[in-house]
Amino acid sequence: MDCKNASKWRFFTTFVRNFFGLMKEIDWSNLGFGYMPTDFNIRCHYKNGQWGELETSDSEMIPMHMAASCLHYSQEAFEGLKAFMGKDGKIRIFRMDENAKRMQASCDGILMPRFPVEKFTEAVKKVVELNKHFVPPYESGASLYIRPLIIGTSPQIGVAPAKEYLFIVLVMPVGPYFKGGFQTTPFCILREYDRAAPLGTGIYKIGGNYAASLVAGKRAHDLGYSNIFYLDPKEKKYIDECGAANFFGIKNNTYITPKSTSILPSITNKSLMQLAEHLGLKVERREVPVEELATFEEAGACGTAAVISPIERIDDLDKNITYRFSKDGKPGAVCTKLYEQLRGIQYGDIADPFGWVTIVE
Numbered sequence: 001m002d003c004k005n006a007s008k009w010r011f012f013t014t015f016v017r018n019f020f021g022l023m024k025e026i027d028w029s030n031l032g033f034g035y036m037p038t039d040f041n042i043r044c045h046y047k048n049g050q051w052g053e054l055e056t057s058d059s060e061m062i063p064m065h066m067a068a069s070c071l072h073y074s075q076e077a078f079e080g081l082k083a084f085m086g087k088d089g090k091i092r093i094f095r096m097d098e099n100a101k102r103m104q105a106s107c108d109g110i111l112m113p114r115f116p117v118e119k120f121t122e123a124v125k126k127v128v129e130l131n132k133h134f135v136p137p138y139e140s141g142a143s144l145y146i147r148p149l150i151i152g153t154s155p156q157i158g159v160a161p162a163k164e165y166l167f168i169v170l171v172m173p174v175g176p177y178f179k180g181g182f183q184t185t186p187f188c189i190l191r192e193y194d195r196a197a198p199l200g201t202g203i204y205k206i207g208g209n210y211a212a213s214l215v216a217g218k219r220a221h222d223l224g225y226s227n228i229f230y231l232d233p234k235e236k237k238y239i240d241e242c243g244a245a246n247f248f249g250i251k252n253n254t255y256i257t258p259k260s261t262s263i264l265p266s267i268t269n270k271s272l273m274q275l276a277e278h279l280g281l282k283v284e285r286r287e288v289p290v291e292e293l294a295t296f297e298e299a300g301a302c303g304t305a306a307v308i309s310p311i312e313r314i315d316d317l318d319k320n321i322t323y324r325f326s327k328d329g330k331p332g333a334v335c336t337k338l339y340e341q342l343r344g345i346q347y348g349d350i351a352d353p354f355g356w357v358t359i360v361e
């Protein structure tokens with residue numbers, strides 16, 4: 001669909017929605033974290049060695065060759081970022097240039113052509129504008145989740161990179177990733193699972209890593225935990241990350257987060273490190289031995305979907321040890337302050353001294 005038709009379609013669907021009151025059916029305050037169809041997605045094809053123009057689509061489907069490299073050899077990378085509706089009625093997108101750069105790193109990691117940063121940010125702004133009535137209202141505390149992805153689309157049976165690719169960015173309104181939002185939840189350590197190899201693809205945001213985490217994630221959920229807490233895959237001595245989020249611990253006015261060659265460089269964690277410094281905390285990014293968990297006053301999982309999910313306790317199920325980070329089951333003072341500052345900047349409630357948000361006009 002070209003832009004002219006897209007704008008006619010938008011006018012028509014908005015009219016129909018308002019007329020029949022369909023938007024009122026979305027219970028913004030009780031959204032979970034899941035797929036919901038919206039009006040448009042943006043696509044871009046890579047052929048003959050170059051990326052083409054951005055295209056607007058109203059289809060949820062993609063025609064796909066049965067031998068496409070994404071289907072056989074997981075040539076797929078994705079991103080996750082969010083847009084927020086402010087009290088002032090303005091929509092703010094958080095740090096999309098960082099996601100654009102990380103997606104380029106993921107492309108390098110699995111031999112896909114880099115998607116240009118400017119094209120990425122243009123596509124993200126465009127998809128948010130086209131679906132702006134799906135950005136949850138300020139009061140709901142929900143947000144619009146933006147999911148860009150790149151897949152290898154040309155047939156590939158020998159193990160080698162595809163020649164053709166498709167970039168897509170889709171959006172959906174979402175609520176909290178971990179049940180209950182900003183509440184403490186328990187995690188567990190199970191040494192029999194790794195999500196990535198020591199020098200493997202854990203640092204990239206690619207589908208294969210997530211397929212590799214499904215069994216461990218299910219096991220943790222079945223045992224009543226929010227997710228699994230991975231240790232470094234080489235020695236099982238150090239903390240890696242927790243499910244689809246990075247880890248941080250707080251002690252002695254210091255924000256401590258793992259440095260590892262097998263975890264995703266989280267944009268939320270990068271932001272929290274800056275915020276922590278801004279709030280007068282010391283910041284350490286280093287190897288964190290498992291036993292050090294016993295010394296943390298507070299701990300949290302952080303990510304775009306997770307935001308900050310304060311950790312109640314970590315049960316080391318192999319060693320029968322419990323590490324507790326909350327005495328009364330409530331989030332600690334530092335986690336709460338960091339959460340309020342981050343959310344405040346994202347929703348436009350407080351000034352953005354770092355230049356992290358882009359307002360969609």
Ligand code: PLP
Pocket residue numbers: 080241243244245246263264265266267268269302303304305
């Ligand atoms: N680690 C993993 C494995 C993830 O999937 C995510 C989610 O994106 C994160 C960490 C957090 O990264 P970010 O803060 O950039 O969303």
Ligand code: COI
Pocket residue numbers: 079080081210244303304305306
């Ligand atoms: C995100 O936080 O954006 C993620 O990608 C997590 C996701 C795998 C649900």
